[in-house]
Amino acid sequence: MRTAAVILAGTHEWQRELFDALCPRPLMPVANRALVARALDWARAGGICEAVVCTNRYAPLFRRTLGAGDRLGMQLLHYQDVTPRGPAGCAADAARLIDADRVLVIEGTVLPVCDAADVLYTHDAERNAATVVIEDTDYGYSAPAGVFVLQAAALERVGQAGYHDIKEGLIRELREGGQRVGSYRAVGRASRVLDRESYLHAQQPAIRGVRAELEGYDRAGEALIHETAEVDASARFYGPVMIGPRAVVERRATLIGPVVLGSGAVCREQAIIVRTVLWSGSEVGAAAHVDHSILAGGFALAPEMSATHEICVNMLGERPASAGVQKKAATATMTGV
Incomplete structure (x- = not known):
């Protein structure tokens, strides 16, 4: 069965705060590597060797940073969403692009902690059309952890145009259509870079x-x-x-x-x-x-x-001889993959 990872790395700038002005969140260095590279490492550890990175306005920057995946030990394709297509739309387009039988979808600001191979095993063992990875919250209930497994057949429900969500759209449609939607409870909590x-x-x-x-x-x-x-x-x-x-x-x-x-x-x-x-x-x-x-x-x-x-x-593009604290937007140097 051909499996590909799909990274939802589209960038939204609703508030345009300084944190988001540094660079797209999926490219921010986490332990000296881009967050998206760490997420791809996680997928590769689960046996996945192909991935599609879905982006929008910063597509050229992602291509320059990640390349074709050689340094990641994966075959990496890039898909630019210009409409927008939404999470399910991007996942469906990516699955068609790489001709995968199923996709492991990872939100671009998430660094998962569960075992990717075990998630895929559980998905197959339960014969799910979709599996939602969930985790405990501080409020006594479970919530999606930003990771999904979706069969290509399930993604056929997603139209080739328009905006389509996963949690509020595709998952609900699968359940209403009698398709099996399972869950995988993660031990621990994924890191999510928001601020x-x-x-x-x-x-x-x-x-x-x-x-x-x-x-x-x-x-x-x-x-x-x-x-x-x-x-x-x-x-x-x-x-x-x-x-x-x-x-x-x-x-x-x-x-x-x-x-x-x-x-x-x-x-x-x-x-x-x-x-x-x-x-x-x-x-x-x-x-x-x-x-x-x-x-x-x-x-x-x-x-x-x-x-x-x-x-x-640093707003000046060069190291100042003396500086206090500067707090304005600038282009920051990023650590590669």
């Missing part, structure tokens, strides 16, 4: 799930240090910390995880970084303190300055 806080929260499970030896990292307790990084022996790490390629951590710096330093990021001496992500080329100055924040676009936090619960972006 700054959820983005920072997603780093911890992602760091712990990294295949260190395959991505060029060495383990030091809970820390992952890239083989090309420079880390002073007096630096202190607490909790999950990831130091990316060519990143620098100077003497007596303290990092309290989850913390991620992207490619070429710098933590100067005696700086303190807490639950923060530094995108590629960003810097925290000597004795500076940053907490619950994102530094992007090569932003440099000046020595002895502080940033708490902030999104800090």
